[in-house]
Structure formats: structure tokens, C-alpha cells
Amino acid sequence: MSDSVNKNRVEVCFAPCDFHQYEEGFDLVVVIDVLRATSAICTAIEHGVKGIIPVATLDEARELQKEGYIVAAERNGAVVEGFDLGNSPYSYMNPELKGKTVALTTTNGTKAIRIAEQKKTVVIGSLNNLTSLCNWLVEQKRDVLVLASGWKDKFNLEDTICGGAITDMLIQSGQFISDEDSSVAAKFIYRSAKENMFAYLKASSHRRRLRALDLNADVSYCLTPNNVCAIPILKDGILVPLNEVAEKV
Amino acid sequence: MSDSVNKNRVEVCFAPCDFHQYEEGFDLVVVIDVLRATSAICTAIEHGVKGIIPVATLDEARELQKEGYIVAAERNGAVVEGFDLGNSPYSYMNPELKGKTVALTTTNGTKAIRIAEQKKTVVIGSLNNLTSLCNWLVEQKRDVLVLASGWKDKFNLEDTICGGAITDMLIQSGQFISDEDSSVAAKFIYRSAKENMFAYLKASSHRRRLRALDLNADVSYCLTPNNVCAIPILKDGILVPLNEVAEKV
Numbered sequence: 001m002s003d004s005v006n007k008n009r010v011e012v013c014f015a016p017c018d019f020h021q022y023e024e025g026f027d028l029v030v031v032i033d034v035l036r037a038t039s040a041i042c043t044a045i046e047h048g049v050k051g052i053i054p055v056a057t058l059d060e061a062r063e064l065q066k067e068g069y070i071v072a073a074e075r076n077g078a079v080v081e082g083f084d085l086g087n088s089p090y091s092y093m094n095p096e097l098k099g100k101t102v103a104l105t106t107t108n109g110t111k112a113i114r115i116a117e118q119k120k121t122v123v124i125g126s127l128n129n130l131t132s133l134c135n136w137l138v139e140q141k142r143d144v145l146v147l148a149s150g151w152k153d154k155f156n157l158e159d160t161i162c163g164g165a166i167t168d169m170l171i172q173s174g175q176f177i178s179d180e181d182s183s184v185a186a187k188f189i190y191r192s193a194k195e196n197m198f199a200y201l202k203a204s205s206h207r208r209r210l211r212a213l214d215l216n217a218d219v220s221y222c223l224t225p226n227n228v229c230a231i232p233i234l235k236d237g238i239l240v241p242l243n244e245v246a247e248k249v
Numbered sequence: 250m251s252d253s254v255n256k257n258r259v260e261v262c263f264a265p266c267d268f269h270q271y272e273e274g275f276d277l278v279v280v281i282d283v284l285r286a287t288s289a290i291c292t293a294i295e296h297g298v299k300g301i302i303p304v305a306t307l308d309e310a311r312e313l314q315k316e317g318y319i320v321a322a323e324r325n326g327a328v329v330e331g332f333d334l335g336n337s338p339y340s341y342m343n344p345e346l347k348g349k350t351v352a353l354t355t356t357n358g359t360k361a362i363r364i365a366e367q368k369k370t371v372v373i374g375s376l377n378n379l380t381s382l383c384n385w386l387v388e389q390k391r392d393v394l395v396l397a398s399g400w401k402d403k404f405n406l407e408d409t410i411c412g413g414a415i416t417d418m419l420i421q422s423g424q425f426i427s428d429e430d431s432s433v434a435a436k437f438i439y440r441s442a443k444e445n446m447f448a449y450l451k452a453s454s455h456r457r458r459l460r461a462l463d464l465n466a467d468v469s470y471c472l473t474p475n476n477v478c479a480i481p482i483l484k485d486g487i488l489v490p491l492n493e494v495a496e497k498v
């Protein structure tokens with residue numbers, strides 16, 4: 001395969017439980033949870049939130065709340081009782097959060113971030129920051145593993161579409177190849193979904209879940225590519241704007 | 250969802266390691282390993298092999314060999330040294346195997362069968378027996394879980410296409426629905442692949458593996474829908490022709 005010489009790999013891992021099968025050799029991971037954790041994180045950083053502390057459990061979230069942090073907590077699509085914020089991207093546009101650090105725990109996304117944090121570089125992806133993220137990834141000249149958060153460790157459609165979008169864009173740059181069937185499938189799924197993702201996801205289990213919670217506006221927002229430029233990056237356990245950390249990550 | 254009343258579910262599980270997340274509530278499992286274990290098993294039963302004993306490990310296979318069984322063993326696409334047969338479907342058309350019982354161990358497929366065997370009914374699917382299998386499944390009026398063997402517990406494209414074909418055909422019967430995103434994705438992938446599966450799988454990791462072993466004829470055979478009618482079913486640990494077991498399984 002002479003055309004693969006000097007190219008980097010981009011691969012998609014469908015769920016955190018599969019991470020151990022895919023992570024070998026990668027030190028740059030993109031975590032995605034399109035509905036809605038990573039879309040909310042990208043939006044928060046874009047709108048001036050200083051940092052997001054990803055927290056895996058509600059107990060940890062309550063501890064940070066006691067310490068005085070603003071704490072956001074979502075489970076099964078709803079804000080958890082006792083917390084002010086969930087993971088609706090719109091709630092992170094609130095000017096009162098500007099310059100503040102927020103702790104966040106969600107059903108899937110924050111757990112995936114914690115699983116990825118053993119790696120040298122962890123950045124946050126979504127359809128919202130797709131082009132800006134991919135442009136940056138191309139510049140890095142490193143292998144890229146996209147970790148989909150899935151739904152309770154199961155494959156989900158919306159994260160796969162986003163992983164496929166990243167894969168497609170990186171391969172089109174001419175700098176990347178994919179080896180894994182999961183990455184090839186994600187790219188195929190993205191290509192057949194991209195003209196009308198909202199309709200394509202009609203059958204998705206999580207969209208049905210959010211529709212029952214009357215969150216269609218959130219879904220529309222999360223499925224809109226390139227409405228933010230921010231690339232959140234994990235630095236000492238906190239997600240901060242990429243442009244605020246050292247040039248070489 | 251009033252249209253789901255009285256319908257059965259058909260779901261696709263991408264790999265044996267995910268089985269525990271999908272199996273609850275199902276007592277009918279279709280195991281598929283398109284390249285090539287379940288294609289070979291369907292072909293063997295179609296061509297008069299009396300039964301196939303699925304064996305998970307090479308050690309078990311060697312034990313059965315000592316006991317005088319005809320034993321087939323494949324690992325990583327090749328026949329294992331010391332065994333006469335692998336999992337090429339063509340090798341099971343040999344008239345000398347007619348009426349014989351063969352023990353078989355393969356990289357992925359036989360392990361998946363062993364994982365599924367806790368269930369009441371385990372049948373073998375492939376593209377080769379697609380229509381005959383789906384017609385039978387529709388008659389059963391039971392929920393159907395399709396277990397893809399994958400590649401070493403990873404998602405693979407060819408099994409997903411076959412799982413999607415089964416899902417598509419069952420849903421088109423009007424008797425089935427799917428809830429899981431994996432099933433929806435498998436159906437989408439099948440629909441975009443079905444006109445030219447051979448070309449679609451060009452990028453698949455296992456097809457590349459078999460091409461290196463010069464097994465393109467096998468791949469073509471395995472990707473040909475409906476060239477056999479046999480439905481192998483697991484009965485007391487042996488895969489036998491469905492029409493030889495009791496009407497009600």
C-alpha cells in the first residue's frame with residue numbers, strides 16, 4: 001500500500017467499552033457525544049466559559065458543588081435534581097457563566113473523557129466545531145482516534161455520524177488513511193446522512209428519547225455543523241480553550 | 250408507537266463482546282460470520298454434511314481429532330497445520346463429507362456460536378441462506394437477535410451488511426421493528442452496499458486479509474445471496490439441518 005506511506009491514521013471507536021481494542025498506538029483522542037455533552041462543551045468554551053471539569057459520577061459532582069463550584073449534571077436526558085444546569089448547549093450561552101469554571105457530569109460524554117484522559121492529548125469534538133477541529137487535526141500530523149461516547153456503552157448513530165464526518169474530512173485532506181472497519185462504516189453512514197441528518201436520525205434511539213423530553217431545539221442545534229470554532233482541550237483535568245494552552249500540545 | 254403493537258423485534262449485535270448488552274429478552278439468536286465460517290456451515294449442511302460441531306479452541310479440536318472426528322480448523326484466514334479442512338465453503342461441497350459429522354473451529358464464528366448457545370434457539374445465517382432464513386424467521390413470530398461474529402471482538406463490515414440484510418427483510422415483512430441504533434445503522438449500511446457488495450467491501454479489513462491469502466473466489470461465493478436454502482440449527486451442541494429437528498423449536 002504505497003499510498004499509505006507517511007500518512008497518519010484516523011480511526012473511530014464506537015463506544016468507551018471498545019476503547020481498549022482501539023487505543024494502542026494513539027496519543028491523540030477526540031471525544032464526541034453529539035447529543036449533547038460535547039456539543040454543550042464546545043458551545044460553553046466558545047461563549048467564554050473559562051473551563052469545564054468533566055466528572056464521571058454524581059457523587060463527585062456533589063462534592064464539587066459543596067466546594068462552591070457551579071455544577072451541571074445530566075442523566076438520561078434530564079437535569080438531575082439539586083443541580084442548576086444540565087447539558088443543553090443553550091444553557092451555556094448564559095453571559096453569567098463567562099469566565100467561570102463549571103463542573104459537568106453526563107450520562108455518557110464525561111465518562112468517555114475520563115477514559116481517554118490517560119492519553120497525551122484529549123480534545124473535544126462535535127458537529128458544531130467540525131471544520132475548525134479538522135483543520136487543527138490536519139496540522140498536527142499525528143494519528144487520531146475518535147472515541148464516540150455512545151449510549152450507556154452501546155453504539156449510537158449520532159456519534160457515529162460525527163466520527164464519520166471527521167474521518168471523511170481528514171481523509172479528504174490527503175494526509176490520512178483508515179484501517180478499521182468501524183471507521184469505514186462511520187464514513188459511509190456520514191455520507192448517506194449528511195444531506196439531512198435530522199431526518200436520518202429520526203429512527204435513532206436517543207433522538208426518540210430527547211423528543212419525549214421536548215428537546216428538538218437542542219437536537220437541531222447539535223446537528224448544525226460549524227456554528228462554533230472553539231476546540232476544548234483537556235489540560236490538568238480541565239477542558240480549556242485550545243488557544244490558551246501551549247502551541248505544541 | 251401504536252404501529253409497534255404485536256410486532257416482534259429484530260436487533261443486530263455487532264460483536265460477541267457486546268452480546269451481554271443486547272441479549273436480554275431474546276431466546277432466538279442468528280449467528281453470522283460471513284467471511285467465512287457461517288457461509289461454510291450453511292454450505293456444508295446444504296451439501297449433505299450430517300452435522301457440524303462448533304468448537305471454540307484448537308485444543309478441543311485436537312481432542313476431537315484424536316477421537317476420530319473429521320476436524321476443520323481455521324485461524325487468521327488459513328487452515329491450521331495438522332488439520333485437513335479450514336472454512337472455505339468450497340471444501341464442504343466435497344461428496345466425501347456427505348453424511349459425516351465435522352468438528353469446526355474458526356477465529357471468530359465458532360466462538361460466537363458458543364456464546365449464543367445459552368439461548369433456546371440458535372440458527373446460522375449468512376448471505377447465502379438469506380431468503381430461506383428470513384422466511385423461516387417471519388413464521389416464528391418471535392424476537393430475533395442477530396449476533397455478528399466480528400473480527401476478534403471488533404465490529405466488521407461484512408457481518409454488519411448481512412445483519413442489515415436480515416433486518417431489512419424482516420422489517421419489510423411488516424411483522425418486525427428495530428429499536429437499537431446498531432440495527433438501524435446495519436440496515437442503512439446494507440442498503441447502500443447491496444448493489445455491489447464486493448466493491449463496497451474493498452476497504453474492509455478482512456477482505457484485505459483474505460485477498461492477501463488469494464481467497465477472492467471464497468469472498469465472491471460468501472457475498473452471493475441465496476445460493477443455498479439450508480438453515481443450520483444448534484441441537485444438543487451440534488449444528489444440523491433445521492428440517493430434521495422437531496417442527497416447533
